[in-house]
């Protein structure tokens with residue numbers, strides 16, 4: 001019991017790191033993903049293709065590889081080469097990667113909205129921007145809540161990848177103790193922490209879904 | 218009110234409008250009839266910029282929205298002008314196109330607030346009045362999914378009227394409805410006509426066309442074949458195609 005309590009301190013510190021990566025990634029990747037989705041369906045074909053290529057690249061290579069690239073290789077790339085400390089490097093990789101996934105979810109959601117909604121708005125005098133803001137996106141949110149919920153929960157677990165940059169997230173903190181103390185207890189506590197985080201998310205998304213359930217389509 | 222001159226519209230290589238002209242005066246109610254695929258919807262959609270014409274001229278209340286130069290190139294006014302001109306027309310669709318995430322009242326006030334910048338408190342009494350007029354005051358806070366087809370269409374009419382258009386375009390407003398629900402929608406439209414709203418109605422309801430329209434237009438294969446006062450056209454159709462069409466309808 002005492003041992004269990006003694007693991008809590010380091011594990012909570014690890015959780016703080018995990019949560020930071022998680023929150024900052026969400027805050028950055030959701031708006032970025034929305035922008036990418038809007039560019040992807042824009043009438044400028046070239047822009048759409050570029051975004052498409054970007055999404056293909058980000059979804060087609062491992063997130064860990066992207067993170068290692070940004071941390072170790074980016075400094076040597078001419079012109080855009082910068083050397084980022086570990087936390088910013090991790091965040092940039094996560095945000096760029098998750099933006100690609102969110103972009104695909106948003107795009108599919110936007111394209112699932114019936115053309116009649118655009119026409120209904122247009123004959124009332126809405127501009128494209130007003131149509132998107134007031135009519136299309138509010139309906140998209142309801143439709144994409146389940147996949148966004150999935151993606152968000154995956155992100156909680158994906159944060160553990162930052163161990164490759166030697167950052168002390170929840171999983172790495174647990175592993176350190178397991179190796180030092182020859183017991184698997186820290187792993188079990190860490191699992192409980194992950195479960196707790198995903199539980200809160202699941203619960204939050206369920207509430208959102210309920211809120212959007214007031215109307216049917 | 219509406220001056221459409223020699224409208225041509227192609228979808229790919231298929232010419233759907235082959236030179237359609239229409240002049241409409243204030244307060245007129247025109248019914249447009251014709252077989253499926255003859256281009257009636259396309260014509261309406263060209264009038265309010267849901268489709269772009271390839272040739273011809275469109276002017277609404279004296280303002281040119283699209284015109285064609287000597288070389289045969291069609292030009293539209295800048296977007297903002299087109300939007301302003303099109304706002305003089307309201308449109309009601311066969312499929313209603315209500316906004317499912319908004320209540321009946323919100324459906325009606327959304328455009329006046331967002332497009333015209335009218336304050337919520339100012340527009341709500343007006344919206345309630347419109348709802349009363351179409352007989353749906355009790356449905357104020359319902360979502361569209363809870364309404365019958367006839368009720369949806371009446372909300373759609375109220376929504377269009379809330380923007381205070383000078384002209385109303387109807388594209389088969391009762392075709393998606395069960396027969397027993399068409400009456401309530403036609404009654405609402407009849408009432409609008411009695412208030413001297415300028416209306417262009419594409420319809421398969423011959424009784425409505427005959428009784429409410431001042432003029433009836435028969436369209437076939439992208440051309441207007443006959444255009445006459447309602448009682449004349451129904452009593453004595455001139456064109457063989459009109460005769461055939463009416464025989465099949467009645």
Ligand SMILES: Nc1ncnc2c1ncn2[C@@H]1O[C@H](COP(=O)(O)OP(=O)(O)OP(=O)(O)O)[C@@H](O)[C@H]1O
Pocket residue numbers: 228233251252253254255256257258259260
């Ligand atoms: N977006 C489009 N792309 C290609 N062809 C189209 C398009 N819209 C309409 N058409 C074609 O144009 C022709 C005229 O269609 P339109 O909808 O105007 O006919 P309509 O007279 O309204 O018929 P209905 O009574 O069935 O509504 C049809 O052959 C239709 O297939």
Ligand SMILES: [Mg+2]
Pocket residue numbers: 257258259388389
């Ligand atoms: Mg049609």
